[in-house]
Structures are given as structure tokens and as C-alpha cells.
Amino acid sequence: MDHLAFGSDKGAASSVTLSCPSCGGRLERGFGDTGTGSESYGILSCGCARYPVVAGIPILIQGTVPGSAATTEKICELIIAGDERTALFDLLLRPTRKARSDTRRLMDYVPGISRKTRRRWQTRHDRKEWHREAYRLLYEQRAETTACDMFSAYFGEETESSRNTCHYFSYRFAQPRYLTTLAMTAMIDPRVGPVLDLGCGSGHVTHHLQSIDPEQIVVGVDKSYFMLYVAKNWIAKNALYVLCDAETRLPFDDDVFGSVLCSNTFHFLSDMDSCANELRRITVRDGVFFLTAVRNALQPHSTPNNALSPRQYAELWGDLSVAMLPDDMILRQYLEGKSPDLSTNSNWESLEHAPLISLVASADDRPFHPGEPFSSWPHARGRLRINPLYRVERRPEGDLSLTLVEPSRFFADENVEANAYLPERVSVSAQAVADLEDGTLSDEVRRLVEKCVFVGMPTGYDRSIEALPPYVTRTLDSGSGREAR
Numbered sequence: 001m002d003h004l005a006f007g008s009d010k011g012a013a014s015s016v017t018l019s020c021p022s023c024g025g026r027l028e029r030g031f032g033d034t035g036t037g038s039e040s041y042g043i044l045s046c047g048c049a050r051y052p053v054v055a056g057i058p059i060l061i062q063g064t065v066p067g068s069a070a071t072t073e074k075i076c077e078l079i080i081a082g083d084e085r086t087a088l089f090d091l092l093l094r095p096t097r098k099a100r101s102d103t104r105r106l107m108d109y110v111p112g113i114s115r116k117t118r119r120r121w122q123t124r125h126d127r128k129e130w131h132r133e134a135y136r137l138l139y140e141q142r143a144e145t146t147a148c149d150m151f152s153a154y155f156g157e158e159t160e161s162s163r164n165t166c167h168y169f170s171y172r173f174a175q176p177r178y179l180t181t182l183a184m185t186a187m188i189d190p191r192v193g194p195v196l197d198l199g200c201g202s203g204h205v206t207h208h209l210q211s212i213d214p215e216q217i218v219v220g221v222d223k224s225y226f227m228l229y230v231a232k233n234w235i236a237k238n239a240l241y242v243l244c245d246a247e248t249r250l251p252f253d254d255d256v257f258g259s260v261l262c263s264n265t266f267h268f269l270s271d272m273d274s275c276a277n278e279l280r281r282i283t284v285r286d287g288v289f290f291l292t293a294v295r296n297a298l299q300p301h302s303t304p305n306n307a308l309s310p311r312q313y314a315e316l317w318g319d320l321s322v323a324m325l326p327d328d329m330i331l332r333q334y335l336e337g338k339s340p341d342l343s344t345n346s347n348w349e350s351l352e353h354a355p356l357i358s359l360v361a362s363a364d365d366r367p368f369h370p371g372e373p374f375s376s377w378p379h380a381r382g383r384l385r386i387n388p389l390y391r392v393e394r395r396p397e398g399d400l401s402l403t404l405v406e407p408s409r410f411f412a413d414e415n416v417e418a419n420a421y422l423p424e425r426v427s428v429s430a431q432a433v434a435d436l437e438d439g440t441l442s443d444e445v446r447r448l449v450e451k452c453v454f455v456g457m458p459t460g461y462d463r464s465i466e467a468l469p470p471y472v473t474r475t476l477d478s479g480s481g482r483e484a485r
């Protein structure tokens with residue numbers, strides 16, 4: 001049986017082969033395979049362990065799959081039994097998700113049963129309810145389900161933290177940390193080899209990486225199955241995805257990737273040293289490493305992370321040259337229409353005061369050059385749509401009135417730098433709406449792109465965006481300014 005190789009249709013030199021994260025052995029398809037001939041479901045094995053492939057995503061960890069209550073062993077059994085749907089739905093079930101029906105609450109009042117029995121009932125009820133909802137979203141109404149529907153269904157509204165995470169992913173396009181990452185990707189040279197998006201989440205940045213060159217092999221890696229599933233099915237469909245833990249041996253051969261990008265993720269890792277060594281192993285000698293939107297340990301932040309100081313981040317890369325910039329400087333240059341200036345030495349004093357920093361490391365000189373004007377706005381790649389942060393109202397004359405509505409105070413504070421470019425209110429002429437629809441880059445469309453009122457997004461991202469312009473049904477009232485939803 002062939003080993004699992006991705007992208008081999010683009011030439012042997014650019015294929016990406018998977019190996020076992022425990023023993024490094026070649027992973028082969030076959031052990032306990034369902035025999036259905038389905039490429040998207042199966043079992044991989046190397047002799048030391050077996051790993052499931054679910055809906056085309058290899059799950060290369062053992063034990064509980066992070067972000068779900070499922071274990072890889074249980075998922076393998078379901079696949080062998082031919083129950084692919086249960087395998088998929090169980091992986092997409094957030095372990096702390098509670099059923100939204102009253103029945104769950106009423107179970108608390110049933111007299112004479114132990115706490116343990118009640119929990120068991122509730123867990124079973126939660127899972128059943130989720131399976132019904134997943135069936136509706138992924139089978140009955142699949143054509144209408146958007147990426148944002150998936151975020152709401154998975155994260156729900158139960159806790160402040162799940163709401164904040166849901167907002168982060170739903171409104172990711174055009175966040176300041178997204179723009180700084182796009183600025184850094186201007187330095188990626190697609191000719192050097194495949195690009196790895198480490199901790200790719202649900203694929204927002206992956207979508208951008210793919211759009212740079214459709215021929216480019218982009219591999220997204222994350223430890224959350226839900227995130228990868230949304231990336232693969234909605235946000236960046238042509239990339240390849242692997243579920244693995246960035247803090248163990250990475251499941252790739254030596255010298256495979258030309259560049260590695262890790263956006264807003266590296267500071268969550270607890271063993272950055274071994275991750276940096278692994279990244280160097282799987283990347284060619286002249287490869288380039290981009291860490292973007294990384295938290296600085298010298299500056300306080302409310303959410304838990306394992307941030308290092310700027311100097312410690314630089315030391316991770318040994319003998320490679322490193323250029324590091326504060327994210328607010330990268331954002332300023334981005335808004336002026338330029339990629340970051342990486343030609344000068346890192347200014348440690350200003351870096352110490354920066355809450356977020358980004359760095360480039362390489363043995364090659366190519367990336368370390370002065371900023372250059374963008375030939376087109378990086379955030380405009382994909383289909384131009386109204387930024388989902390705007391509430392849209394139609395004036396009687398057919399113009400639109402857009403009002404910025406931040407989903408929460410937390411979101412507004414986390415993205416405060418967006419005040420520099422997102423207007424609180426803005427009018428869009430009926431002509432610009434028509435231009436947006438047929439892809440005409442008129443002066444007004446360009447001006448709105450410059451302010452990130454219009455941003456490039458994949459189709460099927462958000463239902464209201466897809467339905468433009470008929471979804472604009474409200475007539476203008478006199479609400480004002482920034483507000484919390």
C-alpha cells in the first residue's frame with residue numbers, strides 16, 4: 001500500500017509525505033481500512049500506532065483529540081465499523097458543550113438519582129442533541145451552512161470565553177493581527193517550496209496564503225479537529241490539513257517546506273525550543289520562518305499564554321539571522337500600503353514595550369529587505385465583501401449606511417488598533433454596491449478597500465455576506481456610533 005503523500009499530482013519534488021509523530025516511520029494506509037474505497041476515511045499505520053483519517057483530515061495524535069471528547073482509538077473503531085458519520089460528529093463536538101434544550105435542565109430536578117447517573121444522562125443528551133444539529137448543518141442544509149454558522153454551533157454562547165473565541169474567528173478578516181500577518185506574508189517566496197501554516201486555526205491566513213499563488217502547496221496544521229474541518233470545507237478549501245500537536249515530533253520528512261508561518265499561536269506553546277528545532281528540521285536550508293502576532297512576556301495580557309521576551313524569541317533560532325518588529329509598526333506600514341522594513345537591526349528598546357511582535361528568521365538574505373509598496377491590498381484577495389463587523393441599512397435611494405458594531409467590549413479592546421482604519425459609520429453608494437457585485441474596482445470601491453470596509457473573503461463565509469444586496473432590508477434609523485452587539 002502507498003504511503004500517504006499529499007500534493008503528489010503537483011510533482012514528486014513538491015509532495016508532502018506523512019510520518020508517525022511517535023516513531024518517525026512512514027504512515028501507510030490500510031490497517032483496518034473500511035474497504036469502502038473512500039479516500040476521505042481510513043486508518044493510517046506505521047507499525048507502532050494507528051491513526052484515523054476523517055473527512056480527509058489525518059489525525060496524527062493518540063488519546064483524546066483536543067477540542068473534542070473523542071479518542072483516536074474510538075474514532076478508529078467507528079471507521080472500521082463503517083460508522084463514518086458518528087466518527088465525524090463526535091470529533092466536532094466540543095467537550096464542554098451543553099444541550100440547549102430545557103430537558104437537560106429538568107434532569108437536575110429528577111429526585112432519587114445519584115449525581116453520577118445524572119451527569120451520564122446529561123452527557124448522553126448533550127451528544128444526541130449535537131448529533132441532530134450536526135446532521136442539520138452538515139447534511140440537510142449543507143448548501144446554506146456557512147463558516148460562521150459552524151462557529152456559532154460549536155462555540156455557542158455558554159461562557160464569556162467561548163463567546164470571545166467565537167467572535168475572534170467570526171470577525172477575523174481585517175483584525176489588526178490579521179493585517180500584520182498578511183504584511184509579513186508579502187516576503188514568502190512561493191518558488192522555494194510548500195508553505196506550512198502552523199496552528200492554522202480555521203484557515204483565515206491559509207486562505208490568504210493560497211491566494212498568493214494557486215499552484216502553491218499550503219499545508220495547515222492544528223491540534224483542533226473542528227478548526228481544520230471548517231478550514232478545509234469553508235475557508236481555504238485547496239490547502240492540505242493535518243491534525244497534530246506542534247509540541248511533539250512533526251509528522252513530516254526533513255527539508256520539505258520552503259517557509260513556515262505561525263500566526264498568533266507560538267506564544268501558546270509550552271515547548272517552543274523543541275518546536276523551533278522541529279521546524280528547522282522540516283524546512284529547507286534557505287527556508288524562512290515567520291512568527292507573527294506573538295505576545296511579549298514583558299507586557300501584561302489578560303488571557304493565559306507562555307510568552308517569551310523579544311530576545312528569547314530571537315534566541316530560539318540559533319545561528320539564523322532574525323529581524324523583529326513591533327506589530328504596531330508593521331500595521332502602520334501596512335496601512336501606508338507597504339510591506340515591513342526588515343533591512344535594519346531589531347530595536348530592542350522599542351520591542352520591549354510592544355505587546356505584540358513579529359519576527360522573520362532565515363539563513364538566507366532574501367527576506368531582509370526594506371519595505372516595498374504592495375501591488376494590491378493583501379486583504380482584498382478573495383471575493384470582495386462588506387466587512388461582517390458592519391451593520392448594513394439601506395436608504396430609500398438605494399445607498400447603504402454601514403455602522404461598525406463590535407461584538408463585545410473584549411473584542412473592541414483586543415482590536416483597539418482597528419480604530420485607525422475602520423470608520424464608525426460610512427455610506428456606500430448604490431453604484432459601489434453594484435461594482436462590488438460584479439467585481440469592478442471603481443474609485444469608491446478602492447477607497448472602501450483601503451479602510452477595510454470591503455475585504456476579500458471566501459464564498460460561504462457568512463450568510464449575510466452571500467446574500468448581498470437583498471439581505472439589506474432595514475431602513476435607516478438614527479442609531480449612532482460604535483456599539484456592543
Ligand SMILES: C[S@@+](CC[C@H](N)C(=O)[O-])C[C@H]1O[C@@H](n2cnc3c(N)ncnc32)[C@H](O)[C@@H]1O
Binds near residue numbers: 201222227247262268
Ligand atoms: C489564536 S488561534 C490562531 C489561528 C490562526 N493562526 C489565525 O491566525 O487565525 C491559535 C491556534 O493554535 C492552535 N494550537 C495551539 N496550540 C497548538 C499545538 N500545540 N499544536 C497545534 N496547534 C495548536 C489552536 O488550536 C488554535 O487554532
